[in-house]
Amino acid sequence: MATQLIPRTEPIQAIPAVATREDDIDLPNLVSTLADHKWTIAFGTLLFFLLSAAYAMLATPKYEANAVVQVESRPPTVPGLSTSSATPMPPVVDAPAATESQLLTSRRVLGEAMSELDLDVSAKPMRLPVIGDLIARAQQRFNPGVLAAPWLDLKQYGWGGERIDVAHLKLPDALMDVPLRLQAGEHGRYVLFGPDGQQLLEGTVGRTASNGQGVSLDLKTLVAQPGTRFELRKFNPVAVISALKNDxxxxxxxxxxxVIALTYAHEDPIRAREVLDKITQAYVRQNVARNSAEAAKRLQFVSKQLPNVRRELANAQAALNAFQTRTHTLDVGMQNQALLNQTVALDTNIRQLQVQLADAGSRYTPSHPVYASLAQQIARFEGEKGRLQGQISQLPDTQQGLFRLNRDVEVINQTYANLLDQEQQLNIARASAVGNARIIDPADVNLDSPAWPKPMLILAVGTALGSVLMVALVLLRQTFRRGVEDPIDIExxxxxxxxxxxFSARGRQIATQPGRRRRDGRQRLLALRSPSDLAMEALRTLxxxxxxARMEMKNNVLMIAAPSPGVGKTFVCANLAVTMAQAGQSVLLIDADMRRGTLHQAVGVRSEGGLSELISGQITPEDAVRKVPGTERMSFISRGAVPPNPSELLMRPRxxxxxxxxxxxxDVVVIDTPPVLAVTDAAVIGHHVGTCLMVVRWGLNQQREIALAKQRLEQNGVDVRGAIFNAVEKRGSGQYAYSYYDYRALHEAPARR
Incomplete structure (x- = not known):
């Protein structure tokens, strides 16, 4: 890997722009990253699998009740309810399923089901945490209906077979939605405790118990071991209805x-079926009630009119009788009978239309066509009645009076008969009204197959989710780490x-071997413990x-620096010094990190009596330089006691x-220095050395961090000759461009079969 170095002609004033390669997606590198973390992914996936299995075993089963309701689009019929031709029928509008679905889960329907089943009261036995429900279900599966004995004398918990049925519970507002504790006693007795442990009341099954402070309780059933505790709670009805609507x-x-399908899941299959049954039945009842509302409303109007008409009829008959007695007349003459019949017919029609007009007035506005049509008919009949009144006025007074009274009796009598007939029809209509909704399939539950949990589904989803999350975690960690993984990025x-x-697993093992205090005098040098390790081959190349390269330098002093701690700088210094000594050179290894240097632990000597004491004149060079066991030509100066002013000591002429x-x-002096970006010691030491190399750890140091460390040294006149890429791991394509082949001696290679 050859890289052209551009000489610096002027001081660097700012961090140079970091040259980076294009962020192309490297599929082989991606696959290799996942392969290198395969055990992490496998462990995470296994953990999710076990958690999913535990959830599938411990989750309380829920059973799903199903019911089907049909809503017909035909208009509701009200048997026995006749419609006058003068009153037009309302338009037929199909009831959409969305509207009926809202009615099915309305507060009126759900509230009726809640009241009948006491859904606002919850009573359940207290179980052992985590596994109590599992134990209770297993006990009931093998011994159904049998009350289980307590385990390990834990009588306060229920172990299966407990039953409690609350007939009545009344609480003050302060105790609503607050869990209460009920403790079962012997012979059906129980004690109810408040949230703070205070006793609220004591009672017996089958009898209502009260404390006189707004708390009363009546239990129909209580089957439990003495000492078993139950959690009793009364919820806010509005909250119960809201939760029921969501479920x-x-x-x-x-x-x-x-056709509308309803489903409801609950831990108790009987409760699930009862809830859905009550809801569907309440919905159908209310659907019929809505459809018979017109008949009920008309019946109410007719019932109010009947007493008034009956009273008017009695008054009219009394007036006729009194007039006939006073005038000694018996009946209207034959010649006037036709006129009387016409007048009675008109008055009867007018009265009927007035009744219809009053009924329409309760449903429509005066501008409505139905209301206006009835008013026009009444006006026309009134006109005809006025014409007949002109003919009647020509009759003698006695005949007029008798005519008028007979007409009133006939009209009111017919009106009364019509109202009685309408009342009977409306009573029949209200009693026999048929809605447009009916139950197709009553609520039912499959007791052999809980709706939840589904073990296979949970295991599949949990395992897949674990795999995806672990892969995402590995890739996310790789993305945010952003440390250099290719020497090209350094060059x-x-x-x-x-x-x-x-990367040397053997080197890490040696560094972490007992004793843990690392002051046991053992050497932790890979060059001596495993000289054929691949990392040592790379150090020999270095x-x-x-x-x-040292032939061109001003002296034989080599400084090993690093941008930050934890890059393996001490490992490189110690083992590089050993390889140089093994090549026949006399080597002095100096630990110049007087703050946190650990070279003495790798060499296996004490830290005291080292560089800090030597610079301060407390000891002589002969006392500070120590021979390293196992190497004939390697010596070592430890860091010494930690001084309060390491930088000032390094700046002394001594x-x-x-x-x-x-x-x-x-022949060679190798100096281990503190991190460049942490303290200034490396810049001070760098003025006295001939060669400066920087250790960069694979996957840890970022490009900007390396550039900043290089700039800081160069600003202080220290020329960084190059870098040592440490702890390299194989990754993706091009890995052998900077890795080393395992080429050991023949006697160390595994036998070939």
């Missing part, structure tokens, strides 16, 4: 078919990559590159003199 599904079967910053060191002396005494 009931209403859908039309086919477009404009008028675009003007840093040639001297070596790509593959050693070769540095051997030739530090520069010590480096010059060590450079004369050893």
């Amino acid at each position: 009931i599904t209403v859908a039309e079967q086919g477009r404009s078919s008028g 675009l910053l003007g840093l040639p990559v001297y070596a790509s060191i593959p 050693r070769t590159s540095l051997h030739f 530090f520069a003199e010590l480096l010059k002396q060590m450079a004369r005494d050893f």
Whole structure:
């Protein structure tokens, strides 16, 4: 990988723009990323599978009740209700299923079902958390109807077979929607406790108990072990109706078919069927009531008119009798009978039309065509009546009086007879009214197959969801990490990559071996413990590159820097120094990170008596330089005691003199420095070295971070010669462009079958 370096002719004033490659989708890289995290994905998927299985086992089953209602589009018929030709029929409008669906779940219908079934009262036994419901269901499956004995003497919980039926519960507003605790006793006795544990009342099954403070309770049934606790709650009726409306599904079967299917799921299959039964029955009853409302309204009007007409008839008959007695007349003469019949017919029609006009006035406005037509007919009959009145006025006074009184009696009598006939017809109509809705399939429940949970569906969805989430998590983590994963990204910053060191699982294992305090004196050097590791082969390549590059440098001091902590800089320094020593060079390894240096742990020596004491003059170079066991030509200076002013110590002239002396005494001096972006120590040390390399960790350091560290060193006059790409993992296409082949000695290779 050759990269042309552009020499810098003037100080850098700002962070240069980071050159990046196009963010194309690399499918092989994507697949490789998922393959490298296959165990994470598999573990997450398995976890979701187990959680789904646990949910399928522990979830309380819900049984679904189904019912079908048909709404016909024909207009509702009211048997026995005759319609006058003068009154036009209302237009026939098909009742849409959407409207009927809203009526099915209206508060009036649901409220009737709630009142009949006491849905606003909840009473259930308390179960052992998490697994109590599962145990109770299993007990009832193997011993149906049998009251289970408590487990582990936990008498406060119900273990299966408990039954409670609340006949009546009255609570003050302060206790509405508040869970109360009912504890079963012996011989049907019980005690009701409030939310704070205070006793509200004590009673017996079958008798209403009250505390005189607005709390009363009547239990019809209580089957439980003594000491079993129940949760008792009375809900707000409006909230119950709202929840019931959300739980009931209403859908039309086919477009404009008028067939409506209802479904309702509940833990108790009997309760689910009863609720749907009550709702459908209440809907049909109210549908009939809506359709017979016209007959009921007319009957109410006729019933109000009958007493008045009866009273008028009695008065008219009394007046006729009194007139005949006073004038000694018996009846209207034959010559005037035709005139009387015409007058009676007109008055009868006028009275009937007036009754219809009053009825129409309660339903229509005066400008309505029906109302206007009736008014016009009355006016026409009144005109004809006026013409007959002119003929009657020519009769003698006695004949006029007798004529008038007979007419009133006949008219009122016919009107009364008509009203009686209408009352009978309307009574029949109201009693025999037929609606346009009927129940096709009554509510029923499949007790053998709960609607929920569906184990196979839950397992399939849970496993698929787990796989998708884990894949998304891996890709999201990879996206947000955004660390460099290709040496080309580093070389675009003007840093040639001297070596790509593959990730060493053996090196991590050695670094984390016991003892955990890391002060046990054990060496943790991969170069000595596993010299054939691929990471060591990469370090040997780096050693070769540095051997030739160092000939052009001002001295033999090599500084290893890093942008941030955790990149493996100490690992590179220690093992690179060992490889150089194994090549026959005398090497001095210096831990210049006097704040948090850990090279002494890798070498297996104490940190005291090191660089900080040497610079401050507390010890001599002979006391500070220590031989590293296992290597003949490698020495080591630890960081020393942590000083309060590491940067100031490094800026003392004594530090520069010590480096010059060590450079004369050893072939190579390798210095491990603190992170560049954290402190300024690396910039101070860099003035005294001949070569500076920066360690970049695969997948951790971002391009901008590397560019900023390089800029900070160069602003202080430190030339960064190149980079060491550490902990490289294989990824996607082009991975062998910067990886190393496993080419071990023949006796270490696995036997070929």
